[in-house]
């Protein structure tokens with residue numbers, strides 16, 4: 001096990017005291033340490049938002065890109081270096097709103113990256129507008145009559161899009177969260193872990209207490225290979241929200257399916273020379 | 286000898302097969318060939334045509350006047366007969382022949398039927414053409430058998446022979462000297478340039494006329510060791526390429542104007558994160574969907590400022606397929622040397638015309654990465670991605686490649702380590718660091734091509750693919766006795782703008798004329814902005830069709846004489 005201190009960043013945190021992100025970050029460092037990862041073996045990608053500041057607060061490689069665009073650079077990084085552990089830490093708005101198209105299609109790719117969504121059910125950084133997961137009737141400065149759109153059900157979406165690891169965690173269940181993170185990181189293929197993360201400033205509806213009361217842990221004997229059942233679980237909301245691995249499946253990853261990636265060393269470790277073009281001139285003769 | 290053949294018909298009539306066999310055959314016979322295509326944005330029907338110009342001298346352009354028309358439908362005859370030379374002919378099936386004179390009908394459909402398959406119509410047409418020109422019959426028969434190996438080769442060969450039997454040889458072509466050449470278009474040359482440069486990942490979203498770069502690379506994935514990914518949109522395409530480049534490979538993306546519009550935020554991301562990036566923008570007429578299959582040079586102004594905020598960038602317009610190969614490879618080296626985005630600016634005309642050229646010489650190409658390796662790196666002090674250095678270029682490490690060192694890139698304004706900052710003084714340092722690269726780039730840029738005299742009375746200014754037609758227009762102008770002393774500058778590198786030759790040649794010029802495929806004269810605007818030099822006249826074309834040498838000459842005579 002790596003000393004968890006290796007993952008401490010010198011950058012002072014700009015998150016509010018009491019924010020769920022602190023516990024989430026601590027769990028992430030712990031999970032990486034327990035998996036014996038070294039800082040340089042990990043790349044954390046993010047978009048923009050409060051959650052998306054994570055790459056600054058953890059001592060690993062980091063790519064803090066554009067709002068909504070956390071997944072495409074993560075995908076590109078994994079193509080470039082299949083040996084790198086690529087993790088996306090970003091918000092619910094970033095993942096399911098601005099970046100919704102990338103969310104859908106990277107699940108279809110089953111690229112071997114881990115997607116941790118800091119789901120505070122609100123836009124934190126821009127001060128409290130509705131996010132795609134904000135519940136109906138929740139009023140904000142913009143949604144003055146309360147949200148009228150149906151919230152997205154990210155886990156149900158993921159299951160129907162063919163995601164091979166679909167799970168939910170809560171920062172209030174720290175040990176469980178660490179285990180879920182480790183399972184997600186070691187899962188070969190795309191892994192979605194939606195993590196309830198209270199925003200103490202802008203979401204006064206879905207508070208720590210609310211999550212605590214609404215959530216329950218899936219029983220030990222829950223069969224995470226049953227897709228139908230997983231889909232039903234993904235829709236559970238009013239009468240308790242399940243925590244744990246809802247669905248898991250082994251399918252060939254993007255790397256497994258692409259010959260150029262599968263065979264040989266990581267692309268970044270290949271020697272290339274201009275001569276390789278010569279064999280293609282005959283196409284034009 | 287300079288012969289111009291037009292093959293026209295509806296989409297789906299097999300013109301492409303006919304043309305690709307015939308053009309390649311001409312090259313193998315030693316001729317210089319220039320093939321340009323005019324397609325409508327539809328898969329079936331409509332009116333499409335291909336012009337195959339061939340000569341024993343190098344060609345750089347299509348041209349207006351036709352020597353022979355191969356008409357597969359009536360529209361072709363109607364549309365193009367006015368361009369036919371008095372001594373030329375339009376060849377077609379006997380059913381289409383209405384009047385005698387220049388339109389000659391042959392029993393082509395009947396020949397195809399006799400060969401046993403009506404689809405061999407185009408091969409019968411090929412036979413007619415080869416015989417018409419008195420070309421060597423034997424070598425094309427092998428090509429036909431190869432091209433149709435899975436689609437009734439015997440019937441096609443028969444149709445070819447029947448077609449050839451329909452005419453006497455009508456044109457006596459001179460022998461051409463057969464050098465080892467290739468026949469290649471602009472997009473294919475970009476793809477080959479990328480392969481030579483060591484690209485291992487190409488992410489893009491289909492958009493005419495850029496798609497054939499992706500198609501060619503996709504067809505070579507295993508052999509070349511390249512991963513081609515069709516992204517969910519252009520935003521994903523460029524962000525994927527940025528992530529891949531950050532992680533140390535050479536990745537590229539390409540699109541046309543509409544897709545580039547979606548990419549602009551990420552272009553800025555490459556700028557502020559100092560991630561090397563090569564993007565090809567193969568222009569078509571805009572705005573919005575515009576003219577999907579046609580040509581224009583109307584994105585230059587857009588490329589200069591694309592992305593909010595200010596970033597260093599380099600813009601190079603490609604002027605012909607040969608240059609597309611070398612400039613693509615060069616773009617990768619410069620993007621890594623300066624850690625900047627480099628935009629390759631092409632257009633539909635250049636993307637789709639094919640021309641014979643000497644086989645590319647890859648021995649001129651080097652792959653220069655400017656990356657610090659583990660062995661040369663100091664492991665004691667933490668690496669800073671944006672370390673301030675004398676020239677503004679920070680040492681580059683690849684994440685995961687150096688033990689105990691981490692690499693952090695950030696789209697927010699950041700400090701040397703890559704952490705978010707709001708400090709005014711760091712902002713100033715970082716802006717100077719990034720924008721200072723524009724000064725360094727000035728040592729890299731290449732002056733425009735200069736044709737004609739050193740002390741022109743008339744100075745012509747152009748950029749990109751107008752180079753080809755303009756070069757031939759200058760030859761034509763030499764025959765115009767009253768036309769004053771003329772020179773032309775054709776820009777490839779456009780940003781930063783090379784100004785030496787422009788300043789020198791404009792000094793003697795009484796008249797400066799910009800020649801562009803756009804409405805607003807975007808090159809002229811740029812030159813005025815950067816040098817204060819005004820163009821008094823302009824020839825601007827924005828109908829989606831590339832100007833011909835003849836059109837340029839006419840326009841110049843009107844402006845100058």
Ligand SMILES: Cc1ncc(C[n+]2csc(CCOP(=O)(O)OP(=O)(O)O)c2C)c(N)n1
Pocket residue numbers: 048049050051052067090091092093094095118120122123124125126131
């Ligand atoms: C293109 C673009 N649009 C809008 C923004 C403004 N913006 C930044 S973060 C954000 C929403 C963040 O919400 P979420 O992803 O849920 O993250 P949180 O702050 O809640 O962690 C928005 C709208 C931006 N930075 N870029």
Ligand code: SF4
Pocket residue numbers: 014015016018019020021050120124125198199200201202
């Ligand atoms: S605004 Fe909310 S999400 Fe952002 S740091 Fe504060 S508590 Fe956390």
Ligand SMILES: [Mg+2]
Pocket residue numbers: 049091092093118119120121122123124131
């Ligand atoms: Mg949020």
